[in-house]
Amino acid sequence: MSRFPFFLSLVLLGSALAATASQAQIFAADQARTPQVEVRLLSDSASVQPGQRLVLALEQRIAPHWHTYWSNPGDSGQPTAIAWKLPAGATAGPILWPTPERIDIGPLANYGYSTQVLLLSEIQLPKDLQPGRDLAFEAAVTWLVCKDICLPQEAKLSLHLPVAAKAQASVQADSLKAARTALPGKAPWPVQAQRDPQGKLLLSWPAKGEAPGQAQFFAAQWGPVRHAEVQTLSREGQQWQLSLAPGESPLAAGQKLQGLLVLGEGADRKAYQVDLPLRAASAEGSTSNGEVVALLPALLLALVGGLVLNLMPCVFPVLSIKAFSLVQQAHGHADEARRHGVAYTLGVLASFAVLGAVLLLLRGAGAEIGWGLQFQSPLFVLGVAWLLFGLGLSLSGLLEVGAGLGGVGSSLAEKRGLAGSFFSGVLAAVVATPCTAPFMGAAVAYALQQPGPQLLAVFLSLGLGLALPYLLLSWWPALQRLMPRPGAWMNVLKQGLAFPMYGAAIWLVWVLALQGGAQAVLIALCGMALIALAAWLRQVSRHARSAPWRRLGLASALGALMAALMLGAGLPVAAPQSAAAGVAEAGFEPYTPERLTELRAEGKPVFVNLTAAWCISCLVNEKVALSRPEVKAAFAERGIHYLKGDWTHQDPRISALLAEHGRSGVPLYLYYPSGAEPRILPQLLTPGLVLDELRADKKT
Amino acid sequence: MMTLPATRRLLIVGALSLLSAGLAQAQAQLDQAAPGFRAQTADGKTVDLASLKGKTVVLEWTNHDCPYVRKHYNSGNMQGQQKDAAAHGVVWLQVISSAPGEQGYVEGPQALELNSKRGAAPSATLLDPTGQIGKAYGAQTTPHMYIVNPEGQLVYKGGIDSIPSNKVEDLARAEPYVKQALAEMAAGRKPNPANTRPYGCSVKYAKG
Numbered sequence: 001m002s003r004f005p006f007f008l009s010l011v012l013l014g015s016a017l018a019a020t021a022s023q024a025q026i027f028a029a030d031q032a033r034t035p036q037v038e039v040r041l042l043s044d045s046a047s048v049q050p051g052q053r054l055v056l057a058l059e060q061r062i063a064p065h066w067h068t069y070w071s072n073p074g075d076s077g078q079p080t081a082i083a084w085k086l087p088a089g090a091t092a093g094p095i096l097w098p099t100p101e102r103i104d105i106g107p108l109a110n111y112g113y114s115t116q117v118l119l120l121s122e123i124q125l126p127k128d129l130q131p132g133r134d135l136a137f138e139a140a141v142t143w144l145v146c147k148d149i150c151l152p153q154e155a156k157l158s159l160h161l162p163v164a165a166k167a168q169a170s171v172q173a174d175s176l177k178a179a180r181t182a183l184p185g186k187a188p189w190p191v192q193a194q195r196d197p198q199g200k201l202l203l204s205w206p207a208k209g210e211a212p213g214q215a216q217f218f219a220a221q222w223g224p225v226r227h228a229e230v231q232t233l234s235r236e237g238q239q240w241q242l243s244l245a246p247g248e249s250p251l252a253a254g255q256k257l258q259g260l261l262v263l264g265e266g267a268d269r270k271a272y273q274v275d276l277p278l279r280a281a282s283a284e285g286s287t288s289n290g291e292v293v294a295l296l297p298a299l300l301l302a303l304v305g306g307l308v309l310n311l312m313p314c315v316f317p318v319l320s321i322k323a324f325s326l327v328q329q330a331h332g333h334a335d336e337a338r339r340h341g342v343a344y345t346l347g348v349l350a351s352f353a354v355l356g357a358v359l360l361l362l363r364g365a366g367a368e369i370g371w372g373l374q375f376q377s378p379l380f381v382l383g384v385a386w387l388l389f390g391l392g393l394s395l396s397g398l399l400e401v402g403a404g405l406g407g408v409g410s411s412l413a414e415k416r417g418l419a420g421s422f423f424s425g426v427l428a429a430v431v432a433t434p435c436t437a438p439f440m441g442a443a444v445a446y447a448l449q450q451p452g453p454q455l456l457a458v459f460l461s462l463g464l465g466l467a468l469p470y471l472l473l474s475w476w477p478a479l480q481r482l483m484p485r486p487g488a489w490m491n492v493l494k495q496g497l498a499f500p501m502y503g504a505a506i507w508l509v510w511v512l513a514l515q516g517g518a519q520a521v522l523i524a525l526c527g528m529a530l531i532a533l534a535a536w537l538r539q540v541s542r543h544a545r546s547a548p549w550r551r552l553g554l555a556s557a558l559g560a561l562m563a564a565l566m567l568g569a570g571l572p573v574a575a576p577q578s579a580a581a582g583v584a585e586a587g588f589e590p591y592t593p594e595r596l597t598e599l600r601a602e603g604k605p606v607f608v609n610l611t612a613a614w615c616i617s618c619l620v621n622e623k624v625a626l627s628r629p630e631v632k633a634a635f636a637e638r639g640i641h642y643l644k645g646d647w648t649h650q651d652p653r654i655s656a657l658l659a660e661h662g663r664s665g666v667p668l669y670l671y672y673p674s675g676a677e678p679r680i681l682p683q684l685l686t687p688g689l690v691l692d693e694l695r696a697d698k699k700t
Numbered sequence: 701m702m703t704l705p706a707t708r709r710l711l712i713v714g715a716l717s718l719l720s721a722g723l724a725q726a727q728a729q730l731d732q733a734a735p736g737f738r739a740q741t742a743d744g745k746t747v748d749l750a751s752l753k754g755k756t757v758v759l760e761w762t763n764h765d766c767p768y769v770r771k772h773y774n775s776g777n778m779q780g781q782q783k784d785a786a787a788h789g790v791v792w793l794q795v796i797s798s799a800p801g802e803q804g805y806v807e808g809p810q811a812l813e814l815n816s817k818r819g820a821a822p823s824a825t826l827l828d829p830t831g832q833i834g835k836a837y838g839a840q841t842t843p844h845m846y847i848v849n850p851e852g853q854l855v856y857k858g859g860i861d862s863i864p865s866n867k868v869e870d871l872a873r874a875e876p877y878v879k880q881a882l883a884e885m886a887a888g889r890k891p892n893p894a895n896t897r898p899y900g901c902s903v904k905y906a907k908g
């Protein structure tokens with residue numbers, strides 16, 4: 001029994017030898033065959049011209065169950081090799097390897113080809129070729145073909161092509177072109193490689209569109225990845241993640257992982273080249289990194305972040321209204337006040353839940369989104385600006401809010417009673433979004449990476465933080481007693497509170513100017529005039545004695561509002577000017593991934609500032625830290641290149657850089673010391689902090 | 701009284717098979733104790749790795765029909781290294797992990813005959829038709845080389861040299877990793893490189 005396989009292998013061996021012998025007969029032809037493999041030399045040109053970049057291909061037709069090898073053969077085997085003998089002056093490029101397949105043999109894995117493969121090579125012809133000549137291209141080809149057993153084989157092939165004044169395509173030109181197009185390309189999205197705490201390599205890329213079905217990584221070299229190990233694909237938030245077992249010589253951080261990422265199956269396979277440094281494990285204890293934050297700390301952070309939001313300039317005006325209404329309610333029944341507190345909290349929670357749900361939906365739709373993104377939509381900015389202006393008018397007393405003026409957020413928020421409390425909660429949540437407080441960044445980035453329930457939990461926690469002070473105030477009568485007594489001063493206070501509203505509206509118009517230019521400002525201001533007109537019409541007509549007059553007043557007020565809305569619909573969407581120019585002074589270059597790579601390749605230190613006009617903390621940081629003379633001097637002294645990415649409008653390249661560092665919103669400050677891994681600076685900067693960071697670089 | 705209930709026996713068997721599966725998965729690690737084994741040799745004896753403590757041991761995975769193995773035997777390179785090792789008191793063990801019915805599988809007498817025909821001089825030839833030793837070491841190719849130091853630690857694993865080819869012409873240009881490693885160890889140093897890419901045919905383990 002055991003003798004038979006031995007005999008069989010002798011027979012196979014014999015046939016291999018016979019194949020080798022038969023090569024002598026077919027030497028110098030363009031094709032050759034062994035029992036396992038037919039090889040053929042193909043050209044994309046029937047005739048060539050001087051200076052042409054010719055494409056030659058070695059075709060292998062492989063018998064069933066046999067395979068030849070890719071550039072990295074895997075656990076065993078050997079890649080096909082071509083030694084060219086070319087006309088004088090011609091040079092051959094390396095083999096352009098098509099996407100291989102994984103062939104499992106017991107506990108081992110090989111990377112190779114079965115059935116048929118075209119191995120393309122580019123041949124650069126010299127310029128001084130004389131038309132009429134005949135060029136000979138010879139290829140000494142060696143390959144290993146394996147089934148259960150392996151047979152090394154070789155062939156010498158040659159091809160003769162005439163030189164013409166103008167090259168002529170061959171009959172194979174199309175199939176060679178198709179093979180070339182099918183070669184692995186660059187990934188159209190950012191791919192990252194990092195090591196997880198268990199030592200596995202994680203390859204991740206954005207989860208867009210439908211699931212890839214199957215994902216495989218083919219390492220270009222032996223060592224970094226264990227070829228035969230199962231590779232598991234999972235979805236982590238917005239990313240697909242392929243987990244790879246490290247091989248015999250694992251990569252260190254910064255070393256490059258090279259290979260092919262292959263998605264899909266069968267004829268639909270798509271292969272992308274991977275050539276990227278392994279990311280350093282993120283600094284421990286850094287709250288800025290989404291991965292470090294576990295759910296419970298994230299919930300706590302979100303709660304604290306929500307509390308901090310109360311102090312943010314974009315929330316404050318709304319909260320001042322709320323505080324004002326609390327003053328009134330504190331003198332009602334305690335139960336009543338509590339109900340208002342709860343209604344307000346519910347309003348905040350409801351809008352955060354809606355926001356979370358919308359984010360989930362958008363994430364599902366594969367949109368590249370981030371916190372504060374809604375402020376990247378000019379229409380949204382315009383809407384909020386008008387809303388705040390309307391609120392201002394109401395506080396000023398121009399618009400006495402009563403029944404009948406429905407549909408306007410201001411009226412809802414101003415409404416007395418539980419509905420009013422509920423809607424002021426909604427309003428607080430809506431205007432709070434652009435204030436990415438330091439604590440919130442990490443929590444939200446974390447949430448965006450999480451499955452739905454966790455994301456909602458983090459958002460609700462954030463909302464609870466925002467609502468908490470007022471909830472406490474409404475429940476704790478002792479605190480309420482500290483509130484001042486109502487009186488005439490309340491009206492004065494109310495009118496005074498209109499000014500923060502106008503201020504916020506002005507800020508938003510400024511943001512709008514950066515987003516939509518002068519025309520947007522015109523639209524915003526005309527809209528405000530129309531809103532004021534509507535308010536005035538309503539105000540003067542509501543006390544009219546005859547009903548038709550009142551109706552006319554109401555109708556014309558509504559007409560003015562409609563006109564404003566129609567104006568808003570004509571808002572320019574595209575940016576007429578670079579927003580960056582408006583954000584800060586000179587002394588920086590706009591961020592592009594190419595420029596960053598280029599500077600890094602030159603070994604220059606780089607500081608990257610990702611900002612947006614609607615991001616208040618960004619602007620504050622620039623004012624108090626980044627544009628201070630001592631910081632500027634330090635930058636100049638150390639030759640640091642300052643790149644600024646403006647996210648006022650959506651920019652997928654900036655979103656990609658944010659995602660790379662586990663963020664979903666601005667600000668993000670990155671310092672890339674010369675030849676070292678980037679360091680993330682905190683979201684609140686001081687000049688000393690920035691200088692320390694630069695000095696740390698000098699010490700190392 | 702002494703017989704265990706059937707379910708409990710089943711549990712123990714299950715646990716043991718899980719354990720052995722786990723052991724089979726664990727690959728030989730450099731600078732750690734080399735996986736122990738007790739194996740039948742071609743001349744009908746048994747070799748226990750533990751009994752070879754105090755000696756340097758070379759393990760050579762082989763398959764006489766593999767073109768890469770033939771490269772090293774047809775050129776006399778492998779036999780030369782085996783003799784050199786023996787002269788320095790190094791134990792050289794061939795290991796055949798081909799399963800019955802697969803290429804390279806031989807029984808004892810045939811293994812001895814092959815070696816005498818080729819002029820090979822290993823200290824012994826281990827028969828590993830179940831692939832147990834091969835899998836414990838993570839042997840992937842023929843040849844695939846391992847060196848265990850006198851303390852029983854694995855100090856080298858990988859290729860026999862630096863040029864993965866089946867061509868005899870490449871021998872002269874290649875860096876002879878195993879030869880170098882043994883020389884370094886003789887000089888009291890650690891092999892460097894200690895972990896290289898193995899090359900050759902796949903080890904013909906039992907399928908499935």
